[in-house]
Amino acid sequence: MTNSMSNVEFVKALIIQHVRPHVIDIIDQHQIGFEVDQNEIHLLLLALKNAGWIQMSYLSAIDWPGENKFEVVYVLFNWDKPVYVQLRTKIDRTNPVIDSIIQIYPGAKYYERECHEFFGIAFPGNPDHHKQLILEQWDDIPPLRKDFDPKAYSDRKFPQRTYTEDYSLSNSESTKVEKRKLRKQRAESLKGGKKQ
Amino acid sequence: MRQMKLFLGPQHPGMHGNASVHLFVDGDIIKRSYLLPGMLHRGFEKAMERKLWVNNISLIPRVCVPEPDINEMAYAQGAEKLLKLEIPERAHWIRMIMLELARISAHLMSYGGLGGPTGHYTLMYHAHADRNSILDIFEKISGARVYHQYIVIGGVRQDLPKGIEKDINAFLDDLESRYIEYRDLGIENPSVIARIKDTIMLPEEVVWELGVTGIGMRSAVGKPYDLRKVMPYARYDQVEFEVPTSTYSDARSRVDIKLKELVQSISIIRQCLKKMPEGPVRVKPSRGQSMRWKVPKGYVYSPVESSRGEFGYYMVSDGGINPYRIGVRGASYPQGLLGIEKYMPGTRIDDCALWVDTMGICSPEIDR
């Protein structure tokens, strides 16, 4: 275990040598994350691959509608110096484009395709990135975006199931459930100020 | 040159899960192939964002059907890393027992799956009967046979029932005593050997190109690249076990490694049962009732060594009561998608189902 801390330090030194990351995030002795700029990604991926991080474990994106950005994340691993490196970069949400990395890691081809399908990010350089992969006959916005509401979609497309007997014994004149719901709505309408 | 389009699956006795492989064949040889995923797409990643941290326990085992415990482990481990939570000692050992039992059951199912494409159904029935005994043990421990919902954030949900060591030991003894029989039925059987020896090769460059992990990697690279050794989680650094490897990766060596790993898992479980300390098994992540538990902000990748390779959850939290994003890295994603597209052409139709089986492709974790 004595080498592990220096593995993380090694990665950190390697990255800092090339760029100034926005965020450096050491999670434990086997994982470190960096947030960098979009145009620095290829350079860093090549540097890491040459230093031994030859396995690409994961590629995906995260939607930050509040900041109007997508965050693309690459996770790499090196079996000889076991440290997971997360490289994150934020790209514009209204017109998301980032160059494909399949020349560096060919295995990223399908991850990028899936990312396009679920978020709408374009990966020029990946010949099939726009083709449909998992969702058949999809007719809505890319579903992993935060503004896609799966419940609304499901209510639109599929019939509702209702049961005939619901075991209730109520009396519309003296229903307590309605009154409680109204009181709760009234109280919640008074919220305001700082949210956590 | 006429090409015919054939569909392997989704309904096929040799197919694993509901995925379809589209083959363009010329005579007997596959010229082009691609996987058509999506039939098992249940929208997990989106659904997990809409539930609370405590609720997700019921959703996550269903991501990977043959081996659900790895999902629970990856999720709990990731959240614990963000919470910086120390779980009790006994919980680590119980988790290891569950994970190794799950590994044995997944290996048995996959080894039995060799019987489907080759027509050796006896092997399949034996393997499933033994898997059934494991499911009985799971039922005694956690209350359900397949989807246990047992490993949670903070430890395990409840302690092992009294007397379970006897049941587990009895089962392990029985399985170990029939190990040779299993080998004879499958991998030492000449008619099976003819199908799997020197076929379905996986050279080392392909491993690194695709990003294959697990048995495929260890069979080609020859080094013990197993997350349990290289980056030990739970208490894997306190048990002794070997990681079988090979440098010549044909289908037979991969199946052989699978069986050897099964024996190693048996030994790990035996050691766990002996070394396990007494004590509490669960710690709550914070005060308050469970629907108000929060996980601090952060991004973490939480990998687990499953029976098919590196299975990881990429978890992002924004400090709230729901996970912000959970991305699932299926262990067989690389082989399933890019592997089928690039490396299945050139094999024969009869080897297609064996290709899918010995590469360890599991479609629920590709589709999620």
Next chain:
Amino acid sequence: MNTIMTEKNAAYLNDNAIFPLKSRLNSAPRTAPDTLRGFHTNDWEKCIGCGTCGEICPTDAIRMVERLDLPLVAGAHQQRPVIDYGRCCFCALCVDTCTTESLKMSKEYIYSNTDPDQFLLMPEETWQGRRVEQGYVKTETTDLLDLKRVEMEHLTPKERINSYIEVVRGYSKEVARQEAARCVECGVCTTSCPVQMHIPQYIKSIWEDDIEGALRQVYETNPLPGVCGRVCTHNCEAACAIAVRGEAIAIRWLKRYIIDSAPNDMYELIFNEPVSEVIDAKIAIVGSGPSSLAAAYYLRALGYGVDVFEERPRAGGVMSYGAPQYRLPDDAVNKDIDFIKRIGVNIHTSTRVGTDITLEELEKKYDAVFLGTGFFKARKLNIPGSDNQDVIGAMDFLPIARDFARGLIKLDDINVGKSAVVIGGGDVAFDVARNLIRIQTMKYGQADVKLTSLESFDILPASMEEYTEGMEEGIQFHFGFGPQEIILKNDKVEGLKVYKCTSVYDQDGKFNPQFDPTKGAFLEGEQVYMSIGQAPDLDYIPESLKSVIKIERGKLNTNSLGQVEGADWLFAGGDIKMGPDIITAVADGHRAAQGIDEYLYGKAKKKATSEYYNELRNAIKFNTPDLALKPKKH
């Protein structure tokens, strides 16, 4: 193996075996292991309909349905869970989070039906009409609730007895949020609160660190939250769902936390627009206790002009002259009263209705009058020696003690002897006794206070907190004795003679104490304090009025909204209507505001109003409290 799984097969083999059987085959179906998560059972007696199972269910399989055949009591809702087994994934999170441990899972795992409509089932104690074995049940490890309260700091007894510093220290933000995180938002507390506060919502606002929202939610139903956050009788905590198996959420202290953390300028955000007089009608309010101030607040918010007349120099009634300083300091009372003044209520202190201004004048000058004068006269027991000057009624002593605590009376001038005997078993008796402990310690360096009550310890009316804190402070208790005579020597009090009280209530539940003269005691003391109840002072009501209204045992007869029968311009609330505590007085005030509004709104002239005003009016009327529910009798 001599056990076959089904009866049918066992019977067949027994009768048709080809080879001879050594013994008859039995049939015993495979039973599931003890932890199996099978179909649910629910004990309706224990279940309180809190709905927590429905909230946690990951698949939305559980719904609460209304069942009006259940009893309407505090601490429970008239609803029970119904499970859609098409959705249920048998995760048992509902069982783990059940507040009363009524929901369990059985060992049954087989159910089949050709009709898909028959998969919505209501769990009861039996499954499909049969008693079944228990499978998965909750244990301490699997419990998803937090049953222990977060610790609240109190002053130590030594620090307490020679000062009037507030005993309960209050929560910090971190601790308050942890305590608020324990709430399951079920709402059974609201049904037991006399003013039906929006308790789950303001607790959630605390948890989300939204003090502004919490302040608004609190003020919807209670204009005296700082006071209630310290001295309320907290029926809500008795009804709390978590209290069934653990410690109730500290609702009272969380309310105090909201008020303590709200700076004065945040109060301006309670109303979106400033409150003003939009209705041409004025109301006079007699007394400035909790019921009067609550009525004043709501009437002012509804748009009326309000004048409050208080005979003492400070407003507040029992809040300023009854409750002790160490439990309800002046700062807290002033913060609440100041806001009521800021919205335009005029409080005229040192103005006694009956002498400085008469009730007849109020009837002429104002459109309606509200009486909230309370029970401020001390009652004394009529036993020999009780007319001595050192035999003091509680209600005569407590205002003096309060003025002493705020520095208006000097230590030398206060008439407290070296030792005292306090008669009474309620909270007021404890207030008297604990005040005496402090004053005696400050004056003489040590205290000697004996407390005696008719009631034995198990039926003591005072709250457990008062008893524990009083015991820590050094009160000597003599429970179960009845006072007979005050022994005097040279016109000075020597002590109290008591007989053992064998029973307090008779078979019909009426107050009829019985004594045993052979078992007596003599309790030494220089003074005797009597805290056996209070009486109202209704001298200000003229005879002409008294002849048309009904007054029974000091309480005026009113309708449910507080309108006095016989004089529809007159309203009453607080102790002179029914009592018994501050929060009921606040409820009376709100109901009286509703009643006065119904009486006056149609007749009075109104100015043009804004949409916000209309919304506020509707909200105030919507929130008029119903009578609180009583807890279930066990």
